[in-house]
Amino acid sequence: MSVVVLLKDVWKTFDEGNNKVVILRNINAAFMKGEMIGIHGPSGSGKTTLLKLIAGLVRPDRGEVIVDGYNLNMLDENGLAMIRNTVVSYIPQDYGVIDEFTVFENVEIPMLVAGVDREERLRRVRDVLEYIGLQNKIDARTKHLSGGEKQRVAIARALVMTPSVLLADEPTANLDWSTALKVVDLFRKIREDFKTTVVIVTHDPRLLDLMDRSLNLMDGYLKDATLRRR
Numbered sequence: 001m002s003v004v005v006l007l008k009d010v011w012k013t014f015d016e017g018n019n020k021v022v023i024l025r026n027i028n029a030a031f032m033k034g035e036m037i038g039i040h041g042p043s044g045s046g047k048t049t050l051l052k053l054i055a056g057l058v059r060p061d062r063g064e065v066i067v068d069g070y071n072l073n074m075l076d077e078n079g080l081a082m083i084r085n086t087v088v089s090y091i092p093q094d095y096g097v098i099d100e101f102t103v104f105e106n107v108e109i110p111m112l113v114a115g116v117d118r119e120e121r122l123r124r125v126r127d128v129l130e131y132i133g134l135q136n137k138i139d140a141r142t143k144h145l146s147g148g149e150k151q152r153v154a155i156a157r158a159l160v161m162t163p164s165v166l167l168a169d170e171p172t173a174n175l176d177w178s179t180a181l182k183v184v185d186l187f188r189k190i191r192e193d194f195k196t197t198v199v200i201v202t203h204d205p206r207l208l209d210l211m212d213r214s215l216n217l218m219d220g221y222l223k224d225a226t227l228r229r230r
């Protein structure tokens with residue numbers, strides 16, 4: 001099995017007033033192709049920051065982040081934008097969908113960035129919506145969708161460029177348990193069908209039990225928590 005995400009001695013510090021606060025210290029981790037990883041930890045422990053580092057949205061102070069063979073330190077902003085559009089997709093906690101857009105308009109965004117022509121965009125949006133079971137909502141205005149449907153639009157948009165890595169920040173935080181389970185089932189199906197590496201941040205211990213591995217982030221350190229949980 002191949003390593004798709006490699007974190008080597010990653011450190012991240014933020015300024016808080018005159019103080020420097022170390023959020024992540026000496027993070028080392030390897031996520032494999034097709035693996036489903038759960039990350040948990042207290043609020044403010046740096047979970048979102050860690051996902052953003054892997055997505056190339058935040059740069060480390062020290063250390064290396066290697067995603068699908070790309071060393072993110074070696075890339076300029078244009079290179080990182082290309083990676084974000086094709087190799088790694090980050091789904092923010094608030095879904096990051098544009099309420100005023102239709103479902104089609106939301107899902108086609110990464111293809112607009114990549115310069116895919118209209119006919120091909122339409123074909124791929126239809127395909128991905130059918131895959132996630134939202135084909136009947138293609139022309140719906142996103143603001144009229146339920147929370148679970150919005151989350152699926154966000155997943156469809158993340159999936160449309162078939163990234164190697166899917167990062168989801170609290171994807172089920174605002175959903176009831178049965179809707180949350182459906183979202184997790186969708187992530188499982190994605191990893192089965194496309195061998196995508198899926199990294200999910202969650203506070204919910206029931207979701208962690210459904211992951212291949214769970215990691216705990218605390219006091220800046222990332223530790224394997226799988227054995228402790230089982």
Ligand SMILES: Nc1ncnc2c1ncn2[C@@H]1O[C@H](COP(=O)(O)OP(=O)(O)OP(=O)(O)O)[C@@H](O)[C@H]1O
Pocket residue numbers: 014015023041042043044045046047048049050
């Ligand atoms: N751009 C920034 N500038 C300064 N401080 C930041 C920045 N981004 C994050 N932080 C700080 O880093 C710490 C970790 O933030 P982060 O959002 O990664 O935590 P989290 O584990 O995702 O928390 P939550 O569970 O509440 O979402 C917090 O104390 C936050 O205030």
Ligand SMILES: [Mg+2]
Pocket residue numbers: 047048049169
């Ligand atoms: Mg967060």
